[in-house]
Amino acid sequence: MVKARNRTVLKFIGGINKDRIGGNCSVLEHTSADGKTERVMFDLGSMFTPYESGFVAAYPNVDEYFDRTDLKTGEVYKALKPVKMLFITHAHEDHIGALINYTKMGYSLPPIKAGGFTRNFIRLAFAAEGMIAPDIEKIKAGDIIEIGDNIKVEAVDVSHSIVDSLGFNTVTYSNGKPYAAIMNNGDFLTEEEMPVGKAFNKEHYLSTLKRAKAPTTVVCLDSTSTTPHSSERIGFRKAVENTYGVVMKHSDRNLIVSPVISRSVQNIAIDVETARRLGTKIFLDGKWLQMVKNALTLSGYTDFDDVVYKGSLQSYLNDKNISKKYIVCTGAFAQGLENYEYNIGIDATSPIPMSSATKMALDLHPYIKIDKNVLVLARQRIIEDINGRTGPKMLQLLASQGAAIVMTPGSRSVSDFEEVQMQDSGHANAEAVKTLMTDVKKVVPNVIVIPIHGNPEQCRNTENIMSEIGVKTYVAENQEGLEVGHGKVINIEPKITPLTWYAVKMVMPNPYSDREIPSDGLKEYWEVTEDYQPLQKICEVQNTPKAINRGKFSNHEKKLEQAEEMPYREQMRKTSQKSKNKKIKELRDLRKSFNKRSR
Numbered sequence: 001m002v003k004a005r006n007r008t009v010l011k012f013i014g015g016i017n018k019d020r021i022g023g024n025c026s027v028l029e030h031t032s033a034d035g036k037t038e039r040v041m042f043d044l045g046s047m048f049t050p051y052e053s054g055f056v057a058a059y060p061n062v063d064e065y066f067d068r069t070d071l072k073t074g075e076v077y078k079a080l081k082p083v084k085m086l087f088i089t090h091a092h093e094d095h096i097g098a099l100i101n102y103t104k105m106g107y108s109l110p111p112i113k114a115g116g117f118t119r120n121f122i123r124l125a126f127a128a129e130g131m132i133a134p135d136i137e138k139i140k141a142g143d144i145i146e147i148g149d150n151i152k153v154e155a156v157d158v159s160h161s162i163v164d165s166l167g168f169n170t171v172t173y174s175n176g177k178p179y180a181a182i183m184n185n186g187d188f189l190t191e192e193e194m195p196v197g198k199a200f201n202k203e204h205y206l207s208t209l210k211r212a213k214a215p216t217t218v219v220c221l222d223s224t225s226t227t228p229h230s231s232e233r234i235g236f237r238k239a240v241e242n243t244y245g246v247v248m249k250h251s252d253r254n255l256i257v258s259p260v261i262s263r264s265v266q267n268i269a270i271d272v273e274t275a276r277r278l279g280t281k282i283f284l285d286g287k288w289l290q291m292v293k294n295a296l297t298l299s300g301y302t303d304f305d306d307v308v309y310k311g312s313l314q315s316y317l318n319d320k321n322i323s324k325k326y327i328v329c330t331g332a333f334a335q336g337l338e339n340y341e342y343n344i345g346i347d348a349t350s351p352i353p354m355s356s357a358t359k360m361a362l363d364l365h366p367y368i369k370i371d372k373n374v375l376v377l378a379r380q381r382i383i384e385d386i387n388g389r390t391g392p393k394m395l396q397l398l399a400s401q402g403a404a405i406v407m408t409p410g411s412r413s414v415s416d417f418e419e420v421q422m423q424d425s426g427h428a429n430a431e432a433v434k435t436l437m438t439d440v441k442k443v444v445p446n447v448i449v450i451p452i453h454g455n456p457e458q459c460r461n462t463e464n465i466m467s468e469i470g471v472k473t474y475v476a477e478n479q480e481g482l483e484v485g486h487g488k489v490i491n492i493e494p495k496i497t498p499l500t501w502y503a504v505k506m507v508m509p510n511p512y513s514d515r516e517i518p519s520d521g522l523k524e525y526w527e528v529t530e531d532y533q534p535l536q537k538i539c540e541v542q543n544t545p546k547a548i549n550r551g552k553f554s555n556h557e558k559k560l561e562q563a564e565e566m567p568y569r570e571q572m573r574k575t576s577q578k579s580k581n582k583k584i585k586e587l588r589d590l591r592k593s594f595n596k597r598s599r
């Protein structure tokens with residue numbers, strides 16, 4: 001028998017993309033001297049595709065790593081490079097979003113390890129689709145999981161905008177001795193105090209790296225917010241104070257609307273605390289927020305319980321004892337607005353899935369009418385890489401109906417709305433990664449950094465910071481095979497061209513379905529290039545039929561027509577207050593005339 005050589009290979013399937021963040025997924029493969037190869041995977045997320053592509057999301061192409069059952073023939077295709085275990089850092093869509101879709105496509109997921117909230121959320125998300133959840137075991141910081149004889153993974157606590165976020169330090173072995181250590185922080189902050197749940201434990205983090213005693217150590221570093229001169233963090237207390245200040249300044253407005261990213265638990269905590277200070281209760285509007293609340297409760301986080309209204313939105317709005325209404329709703333990214341703009345999928349049996357705030361902006365919300373009584377807290381910064389131009393448009397639509405808008409300043413001004421910093425980024429900034437890696441270097445002098453979770457520009461920022469403190473960096477690309485060993489990271493397998501993704505297209509309504517049966521339509525799965533050009537259709541899956549409450553959407557078509565006609569296409573140029581007022585007046589007049597016409 002030929003003696004193999006020890007080899008640890010790291011491959012990013014997604015997550016280091018050329019134009020946008022998302023689709024996080026990496027595979028670590030270790031071959032030991034006896035020729036045995038074992039693989040583990042980290043995260044399996046969605047990437048948010050540009051609207052023009054026609055695909056709603058894309059997923060890392062993991063075809064060779066999972067067994068697949070052909071949906072039509074039942075034939076099973078064995079994985080060429082099976083992974084033994086999948087570790088999930090946290091429950092954000094760009095880290096878990098592909099799980100449901102791969103399952104729908106007929107792939108068998110390997111056993112999963114994740115933190116408590118992550119596990120509960122994934123289970124609830126599968127249940128909501130009428131699907132059986134994959135095998136997930138809850139793990140916590142300090143747990144060490146052995147895969148075969150030569151791979152050990154230790155979990156560490158990290159801070160992020162969602163609770164129970166974990167980082168993973170993987171140590172590979174050769175003849176019982178440590179060979180290489182690869183720390184994957186996931187998305188992270190170095191804050192050691194968070195409003196909900198456990199926080200980054202620097203001492204444990206550093207001791208984990210030091211204890212590994214590996215000749216080669218790599219740290220995969222979240223580069224989302226490592227831009228030079230990134231804004232200073234204000235922290236939780238100040239965020240609450242600022243938000244409270246905004247509400248008091250607009251105290252004549254008694255309906256507060258706060259569109260959030262539903263899984264930004266640490267940011268929703270700012271609304272909870274503000275409401276507590278105001279002596280009022282919040283209402284969580286949107287099924288994703290309800291799911292987050294349920295996952296928090298299941299995970300033992302119930303601090304918000306006294307502040308969250310229990311009951312229907314109608315009874316909340318009619319409750320005379322609550323004078324200051326505070327609606328925390330889905331919609332920081334204005335989901336659904338683009339579908340309206342492009343007139344896609346509009347059919348009585350297939351209402352476009354859209355966020356609560358988008359419904360309000362389009363005047364399609366069944367219970368909430370936007371007017372001069374409304375204050376909108378746009379706490380999430382507008383991120384063009386993710387939500388395109390729809391975020392700013394949504395705010396303009398809300399303003400045109402009389403709402404006062406206050407937003408957290410972003411890297412680029414999107415309007416002349418009042419700006420107050422009401423929350424921080426969920427990712428470590430330049431200063432934080434510099435401080436952390438300076439400390440890491442003290443315990444592991446030859447550490448090598450691989451920037452992840454960013455586009456090439458963001459990864460370069462991290463590289464620049466590391467060069468300032470004398471830390472070696474390897475700027476990787478998706479699909480490159482990187483050998484980690486002998487104190488180095490070496491490219492042993494160039495990037496595959498064309499790099500392909502799996503992408504999903506929604507077909508609504510379902511062309512094969514009897515129109516009398518409510519259906520969400522079909523999902524078509526395609527293999528696409530990096531530029532979202534379709535290569536081949538892999539399969540199509542009927543969405544779980546769900547009963548649609550048509551009553552809620554009474555008047556639906558009529559309102560929709562009005563919304564379609566609203567000229568919000570060219571509104572986002574920076575305008576003076578005067579021209580903005582003019583625009584708003586135009587919008588209102590137009591709206592009035594449409595209302596008259598449709599009567």
Ligand SMILES: [Zn+2]
Nearest residue numbers: 090092160187
């Ligand atoms: Zn995240």
